[in-house]
Amino acid sequence: MAGFSRRSDLVQEDRRPGAHACRPDPGRAMRPIHVAIVGCGRIADMHAPGYAGRDDARIFAVCDTDPTLAAKRKQEWNAERVYTDYAALLADPDIDAVEILTPQKLHEPMVIAAARAKKHVALQKPMTIDLKKARRMIEAMKASGCVFRLTDNYIYYPPLVRLREIIDAGEIGTPTNLRIKFISGGLGGWQVPASSWKWRMQEREEGRGMQTFDHGHHLWAAATFLLGSIDRVHAWIDSIDGVIDSPAVVTWKYRDAMRYGMCEYVHAAELSIPSDYYANDEWFEVSGSRGVAIVRRCTGRLDTGPIISLFNEKGWQHFSDIASDWLEGFRGATQNFIESIQGKTKPDLDGTSGYEILRLSLAIQRSAIEHREVFVEELDSTWPLLTRMRLRRADKKLQSKEGLLARLFGSTQRYASQAESLTLNLLDRYDESQAKGWSSTIGISLLADGSAPAMAFGLYIADGKPRLEVGLPEDPVLLITIPAGTWAAILLGKKRIETAFLQGRLKVEGRLEEALPLRAAFRI
Numbered sequence: 297m298a299g300f301s302r303r304s305d306l307v308q309e310d311r312r313p314g315a316h317a318c319r320p321d322p323g324r325a326m327r328p329i330h331v332a333i334v335g336c337g338r339i340a341d342m343h344a345p346g347y348a349g350r351d352d353a354r355i356f357a358v359c360d361t362d363p364t365l366a367a368k369r370k371q372e373w374n375a376e377r378v379y380t381d382y383a384a385l386l387a388d389p390d391i392d393a394v395e396i397l398t399p400q401k402l403h404e405p406m407v408i409a410a411a412r413a414k415k416h417v418a419l420q421k422p423m424t425i426d427l428k429k430a431r432r433m434i435e436a437m438k439a440s441g442c443v444f445r446l447t448d449n450y451i452y453y454p455p456l457v458r459l460r461e462i463i464d465a466g467e468i469g470t471p472t473n474l475r476i477k478f479i480s481g482g483l484g485g486w487q488v489p490a491s492s493w494k495w496r497m498q499e500r501e502e503g504r505g506m507q508t509f510d511h512g513h514h515l516w517a518a519a520t521f522l523l524g525s526i527d528r529v530h531a532w533i534d535s536i537d538g539v540i541d542s543p544a545v546v547t548w549k550y551r552d553a554m555r556y557g558m559c560e561y562v563h564a565a566e567l568s569i570p571s572d573y574y575a576n577d578e579w580f581e582v583s584g585s586r587g588v589a590i591v592r593r594c595t596g597r598l599d600t601g602p603i604i605s606l607f608n609e610k611g612w613q614h615f616s617d618i619a620s621d622w623l624e625g626f627r628g629a630t631q632n633f634i635e636s637i638q639g640k641t642k643p644d645l646d647g648t649s650g651y652e653i654l655r656l657s658l659a660i661q662r663s664a665i666e667h668r669e670v671f672v673e674e675l676d677s678t679w680p681l682l683t684r685m686r687l688r689r690a691d692k693k694l695q696s697k698e699g700l701l702a703r704l705f706g707s708t709q710r711y712a713s714q715a716e717s718l719t720l721n722l723l724d725r726y727d728e729s730q731a732k733g734w735s736s737t738i739g740i741s742l743l744a745d746g747s748a749p750a751m752a753f754g755l756y757i758a759d760g761k762p763r764l765e766v767g768l769p770e771d772p773v774l775l776i777t778i779p780a781g782t783w784a785a786i787l788l789g790k791k792r793i794e795t796a797f798l799q800g801r802l803k804v805e806g807r808l809e810e811a812l813p814l815r816a817a818f819r820i
């Protein structure tokens with residue numbers, strides 16, 4: 297998998313080879329990596345399968361403050377040691393790594409203690425509850441030299457990985473929009489223990505919604521993973537019952553790009569969602585200049601159609617041969633953790649990118665509270681108001697520059713090199729039956745575009761018989777002026793002539809009515 301985020305302005309961690317020296321222990325290479333699962337609650341069920349059948353890593357110990365649960369898990373996962381005290385577990389020299397699966401408020405102290413004990417850490421999302429804590433965690437892990445990896449199963453969910461491959465391969469052209477739909481039901485899915493709801497309710501009371509902050513991490517991680525770094529958000533977060541932060545709409549703009557996203561939250565209190573996990577489901581749709589790609593489900597099975605559908609110039613293609621069980625994302629996350637410890641790869645979601653997602657989640661909450669657009673960089677700025685003003689000014693400049701570039705070149709510039717040959721072959725597409733008795737002189741002036749130079753042609757039609765010459769006619773009845781790429785895109789059927797006209801790329805002078813027989817006779 298490529299690096300998680302395509303751009304990050306955040307404090308960079310030390311990613312030099314050997315930076316993960318952690319605890320030198322030559323003997324360890326002879327045995328599997330010993331991992332301890334810390335917090336054996338609901339989500340631990342999804343972490344254990346990633347270790348099953350491996351010979352390079354195993355669940356060596358478990359830890360939970362609930363001794364009955366800890367003992368049950370030890371047996372279930374065939375672990376060797378059981379702890380109810382995290383400090384005692386960290387003092388165990390036979391443990392190489394911890395998977396921290398506890399409520400978010402415990403994440404900071406637990407990660408800092410693990411860093412001091414020189415244990416590699418996989419930490420369930422969200423990293424923590426505020427940015428100061430997150431920075432302290434990054435610092436501590438950096439000083440330890442151990443692997444620090446945030447667990448977000450969505451960026452390993454095979455259909456989303458495939459969606460990114462589709463985008464990266466240019467199958468939908470230049471991506472401009474992402475739409476996510478999240479739906480939760482009042483019924484269905486697996487049982488969630490009451491103790492698990494308790495800390496989530498406290499989170500809600502402190503202003504971090506269960507759907508938009510806690511679960512939201514997955515969606516913001518997926519949105520970043522698919523289309524890059526996000527620089528501002530605008531959110532409306534409501535609540536039907538005062539408990540669940542839904543319905544909600546979250547919108548965002550990607551950094552330095554004409555690219556937008558939106559997520560719609562629905563809570564259908566009376567609906568049972570078919571799911572083996574939480575009573576949720578999500579779907580994702582990315583649109584670009586050449587097509588649309590859809591991932592139809594994630595946590596649940598609300599839509600049973602093909603997992604991915606792609607529409608572009610080849611028509612619809614549907615894919616069903618991709619593993620789509622929600623569990624697969626967790627397996628991918630475990631694989632990344634183990635391989636990072638082995639030095640075979642780097643964590644896809646490390647402290648830096650985990651911080652980026654946390655900042656985004658907090659910006660979304662702030663936007664809803666303050667009823668305004670929030671730039672993510674405001675959140676860790678000493679002078680938020682000045683930062684906002686600076687970013688707004690930069691944004692205006694960027695928008696006018698992007699608008700100008702789009703008007704001049706758009707995405708059709710890549711066809712510019714074909715403009716000359718397509719124009720020289722114009723007569724091949726001539727349909728004489730559409731031009732009976734027509735006489736005209738039409739000039740075509742192609743503007744330089746990318747590597748294509750400016751060119752000019754004359755079309756001379758005498759009583760329905762066409763002739764093409766290089767160079768502009770002296771006195772054309774109609775003169776067309778257009779960038780070479782846009783003209784080529786029209787002749788290739790990639791762009792409509794009306795769109796080019798409305799965008800101001802196609803200029804016509806002279807007798808406009810001549811355009812009608814021109815379009816009919818040359819099938820433009």
Ligand SMILES: NC(=O)c1ccc[n+]([C@@H]2O[C@H](COP(=O)([O-])OP(=O)(O)OC[C@H]3O[C@@H](n4cnc5c(N)ncnc54)[C@H](O)[C@@H]3O)[C@@H](O)[C@H]2O)c1
Nearest residue numbers: 335336337338339359360361362397398400420421491492
């Ligand atoms: N990736 C996902 O899809 C996903 C889904 C749910 C939860 N999560 C995340 O996983 C984490 C755990 O969530 P959960 O739903 O499993 O919660 P949970 O409440 O079901 O489990 C947490 C467990 O931690 C134990 N615990 C609490 N304090 C402890 C301590 N000091 N030492 C050891 N154990 C302690 C509790 O006894 C409990 O068994 C959270 O960070 C949550 O956001 C992720």
